[in-house]
Amino acid sequence: MDHFLYRDGTLHAEDVPLPEIARAVGTPVYVYSAATLTRHYRLFEEALSGLPNGIFYAVKANSNLAVLRLLARLGAGMDTVSAGEIMRALRAGVPGARIVFSGVGKTAEELALALDVGIRQFNVESEPELELLSRIAAARGRRAPVAIRVNPDVDARTHAKIATGKAENKFGIPLSRACEVYARAAALPGIEAVGVDVHIGSQLTDLAPFELAFRRVAELTRRLRAEGHDIRRLDLGGGLGIPYARDNAPPPLPFDYGALIRRTVGDLGCEIDIEPGRLIAGNAGILLARVIRVKQGEGRRFVILDAAMNDLIRPALYDAHHDIVPVAEPAPGAAGEIVDIVGPVCETGDTFARARPMPPLAEGDLVAFRTAGAYGAVMASEYNSRPLVPEVLVHGDQFDVVRARPSIEEMLDRDTIPGWLAESAG
Ligand SMILES: *Cc1c(COP(=O)(O)O)cnc(C)c1O
Numbered sequence: 001m002d003h004f005l006y007r008d009g010t011l012h013a014e015d016v017p018l019p020e021i022a023r024a025v026g027t028p029v030y031v032y033s034a035a036t037l038t039r040h041y042r043l044f045e046e047a048l049s050g051l052p053n054g055i056f057y058a059v060k061a062n063s064n065l066a067v068l069r070l071l072a073r074l075g076a077g078m079d080t081v082s083a084g085e086i087m088r089a090l091r092a093g094v095p096g097a098r099i100v101f102s103g104v105g106k107t108a109e110e111l112a113l114a115l116d117v118g119i120r121q122f123n124v125e126s127e128p129e130l131e132l133l134s135r136i137a138a139a140r141g142r143r144a145p146v147a148i149r150v151n152p153d154v155d156a157r158t159h160a161k162i163a164t165g166k167a168e169n170k171f172g173i174p175l176s177r178a179c180e181v182y183a184r185a186a187a188l189p190g191i192e193a194v195g196v197d198v199h200i201g202s203q204l205t206d207l208a209p210f211e212l213a214f215r216r217v218a219e220l221t222r223r224l225r226a227e228g229h230d231i232r233r234l235d236l237g238g239g240l241g242i243p244y245a246r247d248n249a250p251p252p253l254p255f256d257y258g259a260l261i262r263r264t265v266g267d268l269g270c271e272i273d274i275e276p277g278r279l280i281a282g283n284a285g286i287l288l289a290r291v292i293r294v295k296q297g298e299g300r301r302f303v304i305l306d307a308a309m310n311d312l313i314r315p316a317l318y319d320a321h322h323d324i325v326p327v328a329e330p331a332p333g334a335a336g337e338i339v340d341i342v343g344p345v346c347e348t349g350d351t352f353a354r355a356r357p358m359p360p361l362a363e364g365d366l367v368a369f370r371t372a373g374a375y376g377a378v379m380a381s382e383y384n385s386r387p388l389v390p391e392v393l394v395h396g397d398q399f400d401v402v403r404a405r406p407s408i409e410e411m412l413d414r415d416t417i418p419g420w421l422a423e424s425a426g
Pocket residue numbers: 058060061079102103199201202203237238239240275276277278279
């Protein structure tokens with residue numbers, strides 16, 4: 001359930017009519033619901049209740065400082081993948097001790113920063129990373145708390161670009177080498193191996209791949225303990241999928257995922273950590289856009305929006321589906337039309353939906369892309385010199401701009417022309 005519902009014929013975000021936000025902030029704009037973010041976080045809390053656990057929100061899904069602050073106030077830790085994300089988490093008020101550092105290509109500078117802010121855990125993805133981290137930590141007289149990310153070689157049955165748990169993917173250390181790597185870790189002066197980490201992909205709509213991966217992690221944990229390693233934490237990653245299309249069968253719920261975790265790793269006496277991103281933020285956000293023009297092509301009708309692939313790249317990048325709904329509620333049984341919904345960017349890939357049945361739309365109408373709160377604004381760019389899309393957070397009947405739309409001048413001011421080119425052309 002989310003908090004984007006029609007009331008009196010108008011789509012609302014919680015108690016705020018979306019046209020009000022469009023008037024105040026302009027379009028396109030991302031709109032997030034604090035109540036939905038809260039509800040989704042609580043679902044994971046309930047799913048793991050009774051187990052020693054930690055919920056580390058995957059910052060990359062939606063890294064707006066207001067979103068991070070809200071989740072931090074609920075008790076969330078943060079899973080980060082770059083120095084920038086660590087700094088965001090800190091700025092949002094999350095202490096280093098509640099931040100996990102993941103990622104396949106951490107640099108020496110990033111590892112040092114993470115050590116200096118007292119990061120809770122490094123999810124290490126390779127032996128060279130382990131050696132480097134040990135050197136950096138030892139030079140500071142420290143031991144870095146580490147979980148080794150293992151690659152369990154399971155098929156996550158999700159889109160190829162977001163599957164991460166197969167042997168052919170760049171992520172983690174093969175299970176077959178894990179014991180050797182833990183033995184190496186134990187011998188390194190700057191490393192303290194505290195856990196095992198796994199993350200097999202994103203937008204999983206079936207629990208079976210999780211089950212296979214978690215069973216392999218449990219087996220590995222027993223073996224590592226038998227070899228004398230003090231494995232205290234299991235970090236099971238994120239990846240639980242969400243419903244992008246209302247008409248499809250709903251994916252498993254956090255409750256079912258929690259039951260699976262209890263069944264597979266619950267008896268090990270480890271702290272169970274998870275890193276959900278999409279499920280917390282996805283349905284907590286919409287992208288609000290306006291119809292610029294309706295254009296009749298040959299045999300096709302194009303609805304051209306003021307949002308484009310630079311604002312929401314998921315359809316272009318992953319062939320992702322987003323439900324797109326008019327902000328003015330269509331009359332029940334109103335005649336529809338079949339349209340292509342596109343943005344104004346000069347790429348055919350800038351197409352949000354092909355042959356989509358929609359209620360009649362006209363110039364100036366507002367539409368909302370549902371399920372746009374995760375991997376939406378964070379992936380936005382200024383392609384075609386379109387200023388970065390702004391973000392709004394709704395809380396009950398109030399809304400705040402939590403990232404302002406830069407003016408075109410501000411966007412241009414970031415470029416500089418070198419001295420030798422300073423003289424104007426012509
Ligand atoms: C992306 C990512 C997540 C979050 O995945 P979701 O599908 O958004 O839940 C968690 N952990 C790691 C290491 C990731 O790369």
